Amino acid sequence: MKKIVEWCVEQKITIISDECYINFSPDPEFTLRKFSKEIIVINSFSKTYAMTGWRVGYVICPTELNTVIGKFLDCYMSCPSSISDAAAVTAMKTKPLDDFVLQREIIHEWLKENDIAFEPSTGGIFIFPDFAKVMQEKNLATSIDLASYFLDKVDVATTPGSSFGEAYDTHLRISYCIDPEELKIALEKLSEAIKLDLNPL
Incomplete structure (x- = not known):
């Protein structure tokens, strides 16, 4: 995996890593960003905190992409409701679901x-x-x-x-x-x- 990431970085290929199920893996702490901070990670509250349907997720990315992604979301995806936001904040203060x-x-x-x-x-x-x-x-x-x-x-x-x-x-x-x-x-x-x-x- 590390070699693939290194090759992509050398070729200036952007990696987007979907890590929504990472909490249910043998190594819940793993993330591809450990190999490169250029990697974009997307995650969701739907799996780890059993919040399916609340439509809350997040992106971890290089700082320079924050504004670009924010503009895209504002124009095309709107934003989560204030209720979903509050639920997500509460969820982050609780213990995630255990692996099955x-x-x-x-x-x-x-x-x-x-x-x-x-x-x-x-x-x-x-x-x-x-x-x-x-x-x-x-x-x-x-x-x-x-x-x-x-x-x-x-x-x-x-x-x-x-x-x-x-x-x-x-x-x-x-x-x-x-x-x-x-x-x-x-x-x-x-x-x-x-x-x-x-x-x-």
């Missing part, structure tokens, strides 16, 4: 038990397993079909992998940023749906 280590372990174990291919998640709040085997068993053609199947049969919502490109049409994105016990219940429901015989004799 336990939930991550729970869903990893469930995927292994059900023989579903996946790359272990090391941070964030999502995992992106490959349900190709399940789709074949259920005779489902697309990830939209699979997501609809889980929603219709057991009321568990997932995001079709095709939303992220045709190459991922056998995947589902699953969020695990909920209470561990609720996550276990949701996964038990998915297990029921996977085991359900669609063509009983």
Whole structure:
């Protein structure tokens, strides 16, 4: 990563680093700006402080860009409400959300038990397993079909992998940023749906 940053700086390429999920990574203190103060970092209160919908975020950038970014926001984005501003100030005085280590372990174990291919998640709040085997068993053609199947049969919502490109049409994105016990219940429901015989004799 450091070498990439150094090369970009040498080539005068501006790096914009989206670090909205950094608090849910193995190293919450990490930022690309440790390699160069020329990097622009964008962040949000939506994830770290569970303030989804409050529309509050911030930018860390070289001083000379402050005025330029401010003018852009005034013209195109307006500004957060005073209520959102006050909530953000209060949030910064509180402890951020903890990383979802336990939930991550729970869903990893469930995927292994059900023989579903996946790359272990090391941070964030999502995992992106490959349900190709399940789709074949259920005779489902697309990830939209699979997501609809889980929603219709057991009321568990997932995001079709095709939303992220045709190459991922056998995947589902699953969020695990909920209470561990609720996550276990949701996964038990998915297990029921996977085991359900669609063509009983």
